[in-house]
Amino acid sequence: MYKLWACIIKDTKLITRDWVGLSLMFIMPILLVIVITALQAGTFKLVNENKVPLLIYNNDNKEISIQLENTLEKIGIFRIIELDKKTSKETIADKMKETEALVAIVIPENFSTQVQHKVENFTKNTLQEFGLESEKPNQNNDLLVNELTLYYHPVLQESYRENLLNAIRCGVQVVESKQMINAIYNTINETTMPDSILNNFELQQTDIKEIPVSRDGSTVIPNAAQHNVPAWTIFAMFFIITSLGSSVVKEKISGSSLRLKTLPTNFLITIFSKQITYLFVAMSQVFVIFSIGVYLFPLIGLPALNIPNDIVGLIMVSLISGWCAVSYAIAVGVFAKTQEQANGFGAISVVLLAAFGGILVPKFAMPESFTFFLKISPMHWSLESYYGLFLEGGKFSDIINNVIPLLIITFLFQLIAYLGLKKNNLI
Amino acid sequence: MPEIAIHIENLSYRYQGQLTNTLSDINLKIEAGSTIGLFGPNGAGKTTLMHLMTGILKNTNGTISLFNSKVGAKHKETNNLFGFVPQDFSFYQELSPTENLQFFGAFYGLSKPMITQRTDELLEVFGLTEVRKKPVAKFSGGMKRKVNLAIGIIHQPKIIFLDEPTVGVDVQSRCAIMDYIKKLNEEGATLVYTSHQLNEAEEICEKIALINEGKIIAFENISTLLAKHQENNLENLFLNLSKNPISHV
Numbered sequence: 087m088y089k090l091w092a093c094i095i096k097d098t099k100l101i102t103r104d105w106v107g108l109s110l111m112f113i114m115p116i117l118l119v120i121v122i123t124a125l126q127a128g129t130f131k132l133v134n135e136n137k138v139p140l141l142i143y144n145n146d147n148k149e150i151s152i153q154l155e156n157t158l159e160k161i162g163i164f165r166i167i168e169l170d171k172k173t174s175k176e177t178i179a180d181k182m183k184e185t186e187a188l189v190a191i192v193i194p195e196n197f198s199t200q201v202q203h204k205v206e207n208f209t210k211n212t213l214q215e216f217g218l219e220s221e222k223p224n225q226n227n228d229l230l231v232n233e234l235t236l237y238y239h240p241v242l243q244e245s246y247r248e249n250l251l252n253a254i255r256c257g258v259q260v261v262e263s264k265q266m267i268n269a270i271y272n273t274i275n276e277t278t279m280p281d282s283i284l285n286n287f288e289l290q291q292t293d294i295k296e297i298p299v300s301r302d303g304s305t306v307i308p309n310a311a312q313h314n315v316p317a318w319t320i321f322a323m324f325f326i327i328t329s330l331g332s333s334v335v336k337e338k339i340s341g342s343s344l345r346l347k348t349l350p351t352n353f354l355i356t357i358f359s360k361q362i363t364y365l366f367v368a369m370s371q372v373f374v375i376f377s378i379g380v381y382l383f384p385l386i387g388l389p390a391l392n393i394p395n396d397i398v399g400l401i402m403v404s405l406i407s408g409w410c411a412v413s414y415a416i417a418v419g420v421f422a423k424t425q426e427q428a429n430g431f432g433a434i435s436v437v438l439l440a441a442f443g444g445i446l447v448p449k450f451a452m453p454e455s456f457t458f459f460l461k462i463s464p465m466h467w468s469l470e471s472y473y474g475l476f477l478e479g480g481k482f483s484d485i486i487n488n489v490i491p492l493l494i495i496t497f498l499f500q501l502i503a504y505l506g507l508k509k510n511n512l513i
Numbered sequence: 514m515p516e517i518a519i520h521i522e523n524l525s526y527r528y529q530g531q532l533t534n535t536l537s538d539i540n541l542k543i544e545a546g547s548t549i550g551l552f553g554p555n556g557a558g559k560t561t562l563m564h565l566m567t568g569i570l571k572n573t574n575g576t577i578s579l580f581n582s583k584v585g586a587k588h589k590e591t592n593n594l595f596g597f598v599p600q601d602f603s604f605y606q607e608l609s610p611t612e613n614l615q616f617f618g619a620f621y622g623l624s625k626p627m628i629t630q631r632t633d634e635l636l637e638v639f640g641l642t643e644v645r646k647k648p649v650a651k652f653s654g655g656m657k658r659k660v661n662l663a664i665g666i667i668h669q670p671k672i673i674f675l676d677e678p679t680v681g682v683d684v685q686s687r688c689a690i691m692d693y694i695k696k697l698n699e700e701g702a703t704l705v706y707t708s709h710q711l712n713e714a715e716e717i718c719e720k721i722a723l724i725n726e727g728k729i730i731a732f733e734n735i736s737t738l739l740a741k742h743q744e745n746n747l748e749n750l751f752l753n754l755s756k757n758p759i760s761h762v
Contacts, residue, residue: 092619
């Protein structure tokens with residue numbers, strides 16, 4: 087026991103004197119978790135609270151196109167900036183730069199007339215179906231409406247662009263529907279629809295209530311901190327490899343292991359010591375990053391991290407995740423021949439495991455073909471376990487199906503490290 | 514009859530993937546309390562033999578016993594008998610000499626008071642007391658050699674394997690190290706020593722084993738060997754023997 091304790095003291099001293107390693111294990115993940123959470127919270131605000139500047143170049147300027155502009159404004163996500171007549175299609179890009187707008191739409195000439203014809207035709211068609219209209223609808227192609235043109239900044243990501251397009255389509259649909267209802271009302275009642283009904287048309291939409299599914303019945307909507315803090319804490323734990331992996335290699339190549347082999351002590355004690363010391367480091371990372379989420383985030387305007395009710399479950403998941411990360415680092419360190427190999431392979435493999443594991447890209451956004459890689463990434467099982475506690479309000483017993491694969495992967499890493507030590511004649 | 518400290522019988526060793534043996538048919542009996550020098554050109558097999566005697570390499574052909582305890586069979590018992598001072602600095606450069614001695618002392622199974630006592634003694638002997646709390650990384654080559662040696666002898670072993678203990682050090686440090694090595698031998702320790710400094714060997718070794726191409730070509734008292742081959746120093750003797758190896762001594 088004294089030998090193990092002496093080894094732990096030695097490893098602790100080595101860690102605390104390695105400032106680069108310490109900053110990689112603590113400062114980098116702390117910065118990552120703050121920056122990513124701030125960015126995600128910012129994006130959420132941009133989409134939900136801030137209005138997106140939308141330039142409109144209206145070549146039509148008649149009733150329906152003006153209605154479309156008003157409707158788009160009423161949707162609530164756009165701040166409409168109407169371009170003057172001097173603008174041409176060629177100068178739209180310059181105007182977007184001037185106004186820092188990411189999107190612009192061009193409403194074609196005769197848009198109102200064309201929509202009007204389309205609506206009248208549709209109305210006649212519908213009423214004829216009901217036997218209320220004798221006049222035949224026009225089947226000509228000239229009833230087609232010239233398309234709207236959307237200009238967008240290339241930085242706009244596809245998913246976000248789709249959201250904006252859907253909002254614009256929704257606006258167009260509302261305007262066309264209003265026209266149709268008005269036309270039908272007009273035909274049936276031989277009088278125009280009252281403005282009060284028309285103006286309230288947009289307000290009649292059915293609300294959608296959002297309820298996150300949880301195990302404890304909580305309906306609190308998870309924030310960016312609940313998603314990011316556990317995810318980047320896992321990443322931080324696995325990034326221990328940059329310190330631990332190279333520490334194992336250093337001990338191997340510096341000759342210390344040669345001397346250690348000649349001592350009347352099993353070399354495995356040094357490996358156990360490293361596991362205990364670095365598991366303590368991993369737990370410190372969890373404590374520090376979670377504390378930042380709980381106490382610092384609200385002070386810097388970010389949503390606070392809510393710690394789950396099952397504290398024991400949280401400690402268990404953290405311990406097992408940390409042990410898995412430590413086991414992986416030792417396995418890599420045992421097989422690497424140089425510190426550069428351990429650091430290079432270690433860092434890249436951790437980023438890949440994070441990508442496959444749903445840390446960098448959400449699981450639901452991954453293609454089907456990645457399912458296998460997702461399942462072999464320990465970070466996936468660790469993340470699912472944390473999400474079970476943080477987002478679903480579950481207990482440890484609820485997430486046991488995620489914990490078991492994590493433990494199996496951990497034992498596999500331990501076995502690989504053991505075989506590597508045997509192969510290198512160290513035990 | 515003097516006690517045998519190291520007994521090697523019919524030892525051969527071949528590294529994995531090699532076609533020829535690095536060591537062939539080695540037989541040696543080293544008496545307790547003697548000082549033996551292993552000499553030979555680069556690649557002759559000196560370090561391999563030392564690694565086999567210390568259990569770093571596992572021998573498959575032949576046996577090695579240290580005070581009748583078979584190397585590789587009783588790891589804890591055998592490894593307590595000897596101290597190994599490798600050619601490389603085999604310690605933690607980020608730690609101070611005190612911290613290194615405390616760690617390795619614990620791994621040799623010494624009690625805490627014994628570690629403290631031996632640490633103080635060794636730091637004093639090697640003139641490292643002043644710098645006992647400084648990281649070894651900041652030391653000169655000679656000081657590092659002293660730390661390397663101190664770690665290998667902290668547990669007062671009966672056999673000490675020294676692999677080029679004075680390589681790359683200044684005259685003062687070399688003298689300090691050699692004086693202490695002699696003192697250890699006077700106190701009863703068996704020394705097995707390798708070096709390219711043949712004058713050093715003449716200074717401390719009673720017997721030398723000359724190794725060439727994996728075989729022991731001579732194993733005798735230095736004075737006997739020199740007289741037998743009519744040479745006046747080890748350098749000439751070694752050059753002579755490695756050109757015209759004798760069958761077995």
